[in-house]
Amino acid sequence: xxxxxxxxxxxxxxxxxxxxxxxxxxxxxxxxxxxxxxxxxxxxxxxxxxxxxxxxxxxxxxxxxxxxxxxxxxxxxxxxxxxxxxxxxxxxxxxxxxxxxxxxxxxxxxxxxxxxxx
Amino acid sequence: xxxxxxxxxxxxxxxxxxxxxxxxxxxxxxxxxxxxxxxxxxxxxxxxxxxxxxxxxxxxxxxxxxxxxxxxxxxxxxxxxxxxxxxxxxxxxxxxxxxxxxxxxxxxxxxxxx
Numbered sequence: 001x002x003x004x005x006x007x008x009x010x011x012x013x014x015x016x017x018x019x020x021x022x023x024x025x026x027x028x029x030x031x032x033x034x035x036x037x038x039x040x041x042x043x044x045x046x047x048x049x050x051x052x053x054x055x056x057x058x059x060x061x062x063x064x065x066x067x068x069x070x071x072x073x074x075x076x077x078x079x080x081x082x083x084x085x086x087x088x089x090x091x092x093x094x095x096x097x098x099x100x101x102x103x104x105x106x107x108x109x110x111x112x113x114x115x116x117x118x
Numbered sequence: 119x120x121x122x123x124x125x126x127x128x129x130x131x132x133x134x135x136x137x138x139x140x141x142x143x144x145x146x147x148x149x150x151x152x153x154x155x156x157x158x159x160x161x162x163x164x165x166x167x168x169x170x171x172x173x174x175x176x177x178x179x180x181x182x183x184x185x186x187x188x189x190x191x192x193x194x195x196x197x198x199x200x201x202x203x204x205x206x207x208x209x210x211x212x213x214x215x216x217x218x219x220x221x222x223x224x225x226x227x228x229x230x231x232x
Contacts, residue, residue: 004161034219043207043222044162093161095220106152107220109161 002028004096006110014118015086021079021113023094029074030096034107035067038091047092050077074099084117091115120145122210124223131198132231139226141208142190148210151184151191152220156205165206166193198230 003026011019023033031052036044048069049057056069066088068080077096081088093112121144131137143151149170154162168175168182168191175182179198184191195202208223 041225041227043224044220046219046221049219106164106167108164109154111161112159114159 002096002098002106002108004094004108004110006094006113008113009111010114010116012116012118013084016083017117019081019084019115021081021092021094021115023077023079023096023110025075025096025098025108028096028098030077031074031099033071033077033094033096035069035077035079036093036095038093038112040091044093047079052077081115084115086117089115089117120148120210120221122208122221122223124208124226126226127224128227128229130229130231133198133200135198137193137195137198137202137228137230139193139206139208139228140190141192141210141223142188143210143221144189145210145212146186146189147212148221150211151182152209152211153182153193154207154209154222156207156225158204162207195228198228200230200232203228203230 005024007022033050035047038044047062050069050071052071058064071077091112091114095107095109097107124141152167155165156162166180166182168184179196181194205225205227207225209220211220
């Protein structure tokens, strides 16, 4: 089945550090990847839609300068949390959909990245 | 935008009993409804999905029903087992080429008691 790899799985760093998270589709091509944020015991909140070769589309309330997204190839999207602060601590998870499926396209999720800012 | 509501937030059942989780959506343009199972600290995994052109879909112990008129859909798990314990999320999407964003419900924590 479709596999999405997300790296790293866990990051602990000091306030002010920038953190890059990678999301790769391993056995399929994905023109679109999605980045979500999940708070403890809460649902997944869509942050942005990452489109290969173009600018990401951010959801309302998500700072594009804070959460930089790059989708340079059909198999890789990156999320960079710039100058991270404790309030950015969360579980970040990406998903990708297989372009080969056509209209109805299941999203496949990565394992997530638990970010802790001290 | 789409608003997906999910109930109940927690559900405990005895092993072997059935579990039902219900979701409603607001956008009549949504036409694709997946269900995800998420174990603690793990990725959400697609367990079943349904498209708006069918009313019911079944896969072994799992079934999903859709009522487009009422804009609600439900997940049914029969003969529950302890390994079914997890958080379940419903979602709605306009599945054709378009935004294709998934709008998630708030989740149901299912506990199956041995």
